[in-house]
Amino acid sequence: MKTFLEWMDNNHYPHNDDKLYIEACTHSSYANEHHKEGSDNERLEFMGDAVLQIWSAYQLFEMKPKLREGTMTTLRSQTVCEATLAKLNKQLGWYEYLRLGIGEEKTGGRSRVSLLADQFEACIGAIYIDQGYDLVNEILTKYMKPLIGTVKDEEVTDYKTHLQEVIQADSRKTIQYKLLEETGPSNAPVFTMGVYLDDILLGKGTSTTKKKAEQKAAKNAFEKMAK
Template sequence: MKKTMFDWLKENRIPYGRKDLINEALTHSSYLNEHKEVLHDNERLEFMGDAVLQLWTTEKLFQLEPLLSEGQMTTLRSQLVCEAALAHYSRELGWGAYLLLGVGEERTGGRDRDSLLADMFEAMLGALYLDQGMKPVSMILERVLTPAISEPKNEVLIDYKTKLQEVVQADSRKTLQYELLNTQGPTNHPEFEMAVLLDGIVLGKGKGNSKKRAEQMAAKAAFEKMAR
């Protein structure tokens, strides 16, 4: 018998009561479109979960010792709650297996797409908060996010796009642009190559299994080149 999210919650002793909220948190819009009996996708819960995540992370960073400055807290929080980081947490927990996807989204590799995994992660936090308050949220975030705080240099947690933008804006108000150079591989496991440009000049290139991940890797290459 296939394992469900409810099995995972029970095994990890995460309290829950409302199965309807949990199911809603797992429901991608593509699944909703193909199942007329389903009333809601997870977008509203994602909105709630984002707010809960921001609050929990802010309080956690505020209490760290030695005390961090406002700028340090802002930078670290952006690393900890960026899309790539949330997708990383979701994979660590094994939650991708429980996503409810439409046939087309399933076929094109949606189950391992950063954006979908990040959205579901936030939606689950939102559902658990509405159901049981902050306790189950804290149990999950203590497991995946607290270790990341002590290892903020983990590549997946660093928002290189923001760091690069800050470096560029120190000298000008110019805006960086990202351009898709190439896509290769099967549709269920594509690899994207992106370039980051300033005034038409390529600053860096990067590859990843999503466009956003490739953008981060391009920004990383550019940032490290400019930091030398």
């Protein structure tokens, strides 16, 4: 089986802790079927998400002319959203190294946006832990930086941020997102999220990930407010 180390070697990038990169490409469905082969990539995904947030924030902070905070927030959300990370994953071919369980593979997990985005974050997390920020910065500057400000698809519009800004313009209250329903099999769940202001349900959204469902809930709230 091919591993992520091949991509690192082909691009002449150093690596020390090889097991870390295998873990980064191990989905929970695979780990559950192969208990003796190590952990899944969820911890590394957590780390990679944090690294992507600080990297993208710094890139936007340094842009000329200077951007307003609201613009920076929107552009960062578009840059590190699931859709963008999944597209980069496909572009780089990292999905080829993803280890999936039998059921997840059969149901199209290798092309599922949420899984590709999670793997991308996990790989970034592994590179950061193994080689430090400089190599992460080199890779992201080469492949991700050209995308900043170019993503216009509706699927990456940051409705959550816009909704929060609208609510706070009228009050200091904070909106909350709550899980209303989870359906489907464990390897392909479907989530319905609700966005609340105090105890008032503003909108609902359904998708294959909680993040996307929250965005759809915020969009639904906007549509209701516009009527």
